[in-house]
Amino acid sequence: MTKKFLFRGRTGLNALILFLSSILFLSGCAGVRGLGSHTNQTVFVYEGQAHRVCVRGDFNGWSGDADCLKREGNTWTLSLQIPAGRYAYVLSLNDNQCIPDPQALLFEDDGFGNTNSVLIVP
Incomplete structure (x- = not known):
C-alpha cells in the first residue's frame, strides 16, 4: 500500500504556506527585474x-x-x-x-x- 501525504497535517500546512509565500515573493515583491506590469x-x-x-x-x-x-x-x-x-x-x-x-x-x-x-x- 502506497501512502500519499502531500501537505498533510500541521507540518504539511506550514510547508504549503511557505511554498505559496515563496511564489508571491518571487512574483513581485523581491525587486526582480521585469516581473510587474506596473x-x-x-x-x-x-x-x-x-x-x-x-x-x-x-x-x-x-x-x-x-x-x-x-x-x-x-x-x-x-x-x-x-x-x-x-x-x-x-x-x-x-x-x-x-x-x-x-x-x-x-x-x-x-x-x-x-x-x-x-x-x-x-
Whole structure:
C-alpha cells in the first residue's frame, strides 16, 4: 500500500504556506527585474557642465542613445515610465564617460571595478 501525504497535517500546512509565500515573493515583491506590469514615473536629474547626458541601465538595455536628458542651463532632466523592479544604471556624459548618478541613494559594484547606481521602482 502506497501512502500519499502531500501537505498533510500541521507540518504539511506550514510547508504549503511557505511554498505559496515563496511564489508571491518571487512574483513581485523581491525587486526582480521585469516581473510587474506596473510602471512609475522616474525623474533623472544631473547638474553640471556637459554637452550631452544620457542614462544607461538595465531598463533600456544599457543603450547610450535611448534616453538622453534635456538641458536647461546647467540642469539636465529626463522623465521615464519604468516598470516595477530593481535596476542598475549610470549616467553617460558626452558619450565618453560613465559615472554613477550623484543623486542616487543606492550603489553597487558592477563587477569590473566601476560603480553603478541602483534604482528600485516600487
